[in-house]
Amino acid sequence: MKESSVKLVLTFPKETWDKPVIYKLVKDYDLVVNILRAEILPKMEGSAVLELKGDSESIKKAVKFLKGINVKVRPLELDIFREDEKCIHCGACIAPCPTNAFYLDPVTFRVEFDKTKCVGCGHCIPACPTRIIYSPEF
Ligand code: SF4
Ligand code: SF4
Structure with a gap:
C-alpha cells in the first residue's frame, strides 16, 4: 500500500x-x-x-x-500572480479564496497576497474586477 x-x-x-x-x-x-x-x-x-x-x-x-x-x-496546479501596483484593494478576491491567501491587512486596510498559502485553485482569477490576478497556465 x-x-x-x-x-x-x-x-x-x-x-x-x-x-x-x-x-x-x-x-x-x-x-x-x-x-x-x-x-x-x-x-x-x-x-x-x-x-x-x-x-x-x-x-x-x-x-x-x-x-x-x-x-x-x-x-490543483495553477501558479498565481497579481500585478500588485494595479490593485484597487476592493476585496473581491478574499471571499472566493479557500486558504486566506488573499486577506485584508487590518492595519493598512490593503488586500495582501500571501503566495505561500495559495493552493492554485484559480477561484480568485474571475473574481477580480480589474483582471490583475493571473496564472501563466490559465
Ligand atoms: S488560486 Fe485559490 S488559493 Fe490561490 S489565491 Fe486564488 S483563490 Fe486563493
Ligand atoms: S479583487 Fe483584484 S483589485 Fe480587488 S483586491 Fe483582489 S486583486 Fe485587488
Missing part, C-alpha cells in the same frame, strides 16, 4: 447536488477527505476543492468513480 495525497478541483453536474459523494469517497475508497472549499446549491452545478489522502490505488479508483458520475476532475 502506497500512501499518497492529491488536491483536486471538482465540478459537479446539477444532478449530483443531493448525492452523498463525499461519504462514498470516505466509505467505499477509505480516503481522508479534506474539503478546502465547496459551493453546492440545490439543483445547480457545484464546485469543490478537495484534498484526498490514502492509498494511491484507492485515489485512482475514487477519481474514476467521480468521472463515472460526470464530475469533472482536475488537479
Whole structure:
C-alpha cells in the first residue's frame, strides 16, 4: 500500500447536488477527505476543492468513480500572480479564496497576497474586477 495525497478541483453536474459523494469517497475508497472549499446549491452545478489522502490505488479508483458520475476532475496546479501596483484593494478576491491567501491587512486596510498559502485553485482569477490576478497556465 502506497500512501499518497492529491488536491483536486471538482465540478459537479446539477444532478449530483443531493448525492452523498463525499461519504462514498470516505466509505467505499477509505480516503481522508479534506474539503478546502465547496459551493453546492440545490439543483445547480457545484464546485469543490478537495484534498484526498490514502492509498494511491484507492485515489485512482475514487477519481474514476467521480468521472463515472460526470464530475469533472482536475488537479490543483495553477501558479498565481497579481500585478500588485494595479490593485484597487476592493476585496473581491478574499471571499472566493479557500486558504486566506488573499486577506485584508487590518492595519493598512490593503488586500495582501500571501503566495505561500495559495493552493492554485484559480477561484480568485474571475473574481477580480480589474483582471490583475493571473496564472501563466490559465
Ligand atoms: S488560486 Fe486564488 S483563490 Fe485559490 S488559493 Fe490561490 S489565491 Fe486563493
Ligand atoms: S479583487 Fe483584484 S483589485 Fe480587488 S483586491 Fe483582489 S486583486 Fe485587488
